[in-house]
Amino acid sequence: MSDLTRLTAVEIAGLVAGGETSAVEVTRAHLDRIAAVDDRVHAFLHVDTEGALAAARAVDERRAAGEELGPLAGVPVAVKDVLTTKGVPTTVGSKILEGWRPPYDATIVQRLREAGTVMLGKTNMDEFAMGSSTEYSAYGPTRNPWDTDRIPGGSGGGSAAALAAYEAPLSIGSDTGGSIRQPGAVTGTVGAKPTYGGTSRYGLVAFSSSLDTPGPCARTVLDAALLHQVIGGHDPRDSTSIPAPVPDVVAAAKLGATGDLTGVRLGVVSEFTGEGAEPGVMAAFRESVDTLAKLGAEIVEVSCPHFKYALPAYYLIAPSECSSNLARFDGVRFGLRVGDDGNRSLEEVMSLTREAGFGPEVKRRIMIGTYALSSGYYDAYYGQAQKVRTLITRDFTAAFERVDALISPTTPFVAFPLGARTSDPYQMYLADLFTIPTNLYGGPGISVPCGLSDGLPVGLQVMAPTMADDRMYRVAAALESVVGTFTPPAL
Numbered sequence: 001m002s003d004l005t006r007l008t009a010v011e012i013a014g015l016v017a018g019g020e021t022s023a024v025e026v027t028r029a030h031l032d033r034i035a036a037v038d039d040r041v042h043a044f045l046h047v048d049t050e051g052a053l054a055a056a057r058a059v060d061e062r063r064a065a066g067e068e069l070g071p072l073a074g075v076p077v078a079v080k081d082v083l084t085t086k087g088v089p090t091t092v093g094s095k096i097l098e099g100w101r102p103p104y105d106a107t108i109v110q111r112l113r114e115a116g117t118v119m120l121g122k123t124n125m126d127e128f129a130m131g132s133s134t135e136y137s138a139y140g141p142t143r144n145p146w147d148t149d150r151i152p153g154g155s156g157g158g159s160a161a162a163l164a165a166y167e168a169p170l171s172i173g174s175d176t177g178g179s180i181r182q183p184g185a186v187t188g189t190v191g192a193k194p195t196y197g198g199t200s201r202y203g204l205v206a207f208s209s210s211l212d213t214p215g216p217c218a219r220t221v222l223d224a225a226l227l228h229q230v231i232g233g234h235d236p237r238d239s240t241s242i243p244a245p246v247p248d249v250v251a252a253a254k255l256g257a258t259g260d261l262t263g264v265r266l267g268v269v270s271e272f273t274g275e276g277a278e279p280g281v282m283a284a285f286r287e288s289v290d291t292l293a294k295l296g297a298e299i300v301e302v303s304c305p306h307f308k309y310a311l312p313a314y315y316l317i318a319p320s321e322c323s324s325n326l327a328r329f330d331g332v333r334f335g336l337r338v339g340d341d342g343n344r345s346l347e348e349v350m351s352l353t354r355e356a357g358f359g360p361e362v363k364r365r366i367m368i369g370t371y372a373l374s375s376g377y378y379d380a381y382y383g384q385a386q387k388v389r390t391l392i393t394r395d396f397t398a399a400f401e402r403v404d405a406l407i408s409p410t411t412p413f414v415a416f417p418l419g420a421r422t423s424d425p426y427q428m429y430l431a432d433l434f435t436i437p438t439n440l441y442g443g444p445g446i447s448v449p450c451g452l453s454d455g456l457p458v459g460l461q462v463m464a465p466t467m468a469d470d471r472m473y474r475v476a477a478a479l480e481s482v483v484g485t486f487t488p489p490a491l
Contacts, residue, residue, distance in 0.1 A: 106203020
């Protein structure tokens with residue numbers, strides 16, 4: 001393995017800016033690494049070799065011309081296949097969009113290009129971001145570099161696995177119910193969900209519009225903060241985008257790295273410290289809480305009584321929005337088209353296309369959502385779920401009157417074996433038990449490695465108030481300064 005693939009994004013950017021290596025050399029090293037290991041990991045759905053090398057050459061030319069480079073110029077990045085990329089396949093892990101090459105870039109992709117990062121390709125994911133293990137991709141599962149017989153988390157398992165396998169130093173994910181944080185936890189990497197509206201959803205293929213949040217993934221907290229700074233900020237093309245600057249997450253990460261949390265009040269969510277989590281996960285979490293206290297943080301227990309209703313509320317709200325959003329995939333305007341032989345009606349073509357194009361988990365959620373939105377059931381199901389969402393938001397508001405941030409385990413368990421939960425959707429959904437409340441509230445959350453259980457990574461989650469993303473970076477960086485970063489066994 002090239003030493004270049006082991007470096008952080010900060011280190012790579014420094015070497016490129018100083019002329020000690022070239023962006024092309026860095027890019028080739030990561031492309032070689034992908035070629036060497038991705039047949040065992042399957043983190044990528046598409047590797048854009050030519051595009052990556054062209055972008056890298058452009059960075060080298062700019063440096064040679066004396067231009068000032070951004071803080072991540074020349075750094076490779078992998079992008080979850082839920083974001084549109086001009087001329088590069090975007091499938092969302094589904095057969096219904098197989099081979100589709102968008103005519104435009106998502107805002108986040110555009111900002112990555114403008115910052116001089118080098119897009120290596122598109123990463124594997126659960127179809128339409130619906131899943132907790134990346135086993136529901138139409139193109140086969142991604143495997144966890146810590147143990148290739150185990151899942152890398154979902155739905156953004158490809159983005160997390162690419163980091164853990166040293167195929168990329170940075171990646172982009174999207175988080176609807178925990179799909180950035182949960183893969184980060186089980187792969188020993190850092191995953192951050194920004195405040196909803198703090199990153200643009202323009203060009204993000206929608207699953208649940210009131211929940212979907214793109215965000216940064218990295219191997220260190222500072223790298224994640226730098227990537228967050230690049231992709232965040234107001235976008236007039238996104239009606240839900242917050243017209244406010246990104247909090248100074250980079251400064252917060254650097255402050256946290258000093259290991260001083262004096263004056264910071266952290267709330268341990270009592271509802272997330274009882275039954276439901278593996279003993280090894282809770283042991284690593286409790287040890288991390290003690291570490292944070294030693295760094296100067298004041299630890300208090302906080303009750304958020306409505307968090308226990310978050311999972312059922314989410315699985316009414318998200319499928320309902322999914323049912324609405326996925327209605328556009330009808331076999332008429334774009335994507336797959338099946339049965340159009342001139343002898344079938346439009347309705348028959350639409351039905352055949354959806355039957356062939358959507359996988360079982362997507363069909364399951366569409367049916368749940370359609371039922372919840374149907375006449376006579378809307379108020380009883382979707383309406384009630386939205387009321388619960390309001391109660392959960394009130395729990396967060398009350399908690400943040402007492403503490404600066406909340407902490408909990410990121411996931412109830414470590415990475416489980418491939419195939420272990422696919423026959424029981426409820427057991428699969430439990431993977432996001434601790435992450436879903438933050439999505440319903442709309443605030444930011446980050447997962448940072450905090451220990452091992454049975455030789456597999458455990459993540460600690462930090463949750464902060466809306467538009468206080470900097471707080472979570474400070475706490476996460478402080479823990480990282482003691483615990484360090486995690487390296488999986490060699491592939």
